[in-house]
Amino acid sequence: MKYALLDETKRILSVSDTEIEGLLDLETLIQISDEDAEIFSSTKVEEVYQAQDGNEVVYIRTTEPLFYVDGQILTLSKKNWIESPDSVKEAHREMRNKLLVESDWTQVLDTPLSSEAKGAWVAYRQKLRDLDSLINENGVLSFPEKP
Numbered sequence: 001m002k003y004a005l006l007d008e009t010k011r012i013l014s015v016s017d018t019e020i021e022g023l024l025d026l027e028t029l030i031q032i033s034d035e036d037a038e039i040f041s042s043t044k045v046e047e048v049y050q051a052q053d054g055n056e057v058v059y060i061r062t063t064e065p066l067f068y069v070d071g072q073i074l075t076l077s078k079k080n081w082i083e084s085p086d087s088v089k090e091a092h093r094e095m096r097n098k099l100l101v102e103s104d105w106t107q108v109l110d111t112p113l114s115s116e117a118k119g120a121w122v123a124y125r126q127k128l129r130d131l132d133s134l135i136n137e138n139g140v141l142s143f144p145e146k147p
Helices: 034-042 074-082 085-102 115-129
Strands: 002-006 010-014 028-031 044-052 053-061 068-069 073-074
Touching: 002 034, 010 034, 010 068, 034 068, 034 073, 053 085, 068 074, 074 085, 085 115
Parallel strands: none
Antiparallel strands: 002 010, 002 028, 044 053, 068 073
């Protein structure tokens, strides 16, 4: 069993073998399994040491913020997807709309594109329109590549 220090948003700040003393007002200490601690440790990319009140404090940064919600370690993307899928979809739609506008020229009658090239752009634009169905269970989306 390990201990995880969480901030008020349930973001995991650090993981320790022992209980952490002197918590700040908005921090929470919880027990987590060794497996969950390993998930956190496997994403650790940097440790920054800073002195605070004469004590050495270790700040651990991860490749993506991790959160402990309802007994699960979640990435920020998955947390957002679970809490507000409509907001995630809306954020993706903004980029999708921009990409559609940028490719409008490919669909005009006097486009210099061949029929084959124009067809590739039609397929690309359809993938953009179907974007909501391409978001995976973690709330992550890979935009299609332009032809």
